[in-house]
Amino acid sequence: MITKEEIEKKITKYPILEYAFFDTSELSFDANVRTICGNKCPQYGKSWSCPPAVGTLDECKARCTKYKNAFIFSTISEVNDIYNMDEMLSARDEHIQIVNKINNNIFNKYEDVLILTAESCSICQNCSYPSELCKYPEKMYPCIESQTILVTEICENHKISFFNGSNTVTWFCLILYS
Numbered sequence: 303m304i305t306k307e308e309i310e311k312k313i314t315k316y317p318i319l320e321y322a323f324f325d326t327s328e329l330s331f332d333a334n335v336r337t338i339c340g341n342k343c344p345q346y347g348k349s350w351s352c353p354p355a356v357g358t359l360d361e362c363k364a365r366c367t368k369y370k371n372a373f374i375f376s377t378i379s380e381v382n383d384i385y386n387m388d389e390m391l392s393a394r395d396e397h398i399q400i401v402n403k404i405n406n407n408i409f410n411k412y413e414d415v416l417i418l419t420a421e422s423c424s425i426c427q428n429c430s431y432p433s434e435l436c437k438y439p440e441k442m443y444p445c446i447e448s449q450t451i452l453v454t455e456i457c458e459n460h461k462i463s464f465f466n467g468s469n470t471v472t473w474f475c476l477i478l479y480s
């Protein structure tokens with residue numbers, strides 16, 4: 303198993319703002335997160351990376367807690383207009399590229415690792431949900447909140463900044479491994 307120290311050494315190559323390690327027993331799963339997804343998120347019911355496609359609360363909890371270790375990290379993107387969707391999507395792509403590199407170069411020894419990231423998957427221009435199976439299940443990262451996990455709570459517990467300025471987007475990635 304890759305050690306915490308090895309991960310810490312390897313991630314220095316990447317533009318990570320903050321990170322923390324913790325045990326997955328610390329994760330809390332909150333049904334209210336699913337309610338917020340259903341009521342507020344335009345991607346609800348439109349992507350394999352989001353609810354309800356990711357499964358029930360119990361299924362999400364079982365999926366995440368089968369791993370022992372959690373590694374969370376943040377990256378930031380400066381944007382001119384935080385409400386400009388094109389700018390936000392391009393900024394998210396930069397975050398996903400960092401996640402891909404960390405996945406391929408650090409967690410590549412793990413056949414079974416769960417990587418959760420920010421927002422809905424955007425690999426395909428039009429998600430195949432629900433008419434066809436996911437086109438790239440091996441590349442697709444479910445949204446952290448889709449698993450009913452509160453990122454804000456992890457940030458509070460581990461002194462990671464959730465907000466880094468008005469025109470700065472803070473992105474998170476949560477990697478679960480054993």
Ligand code: SF4
Pocket residue numbers: 349350351423424425426427428429430431435436437438439442
């Ligand atoms: S890889 Fe394509 S089909 Fe799968 S969740 Fe992402 S956008 Fe949807």
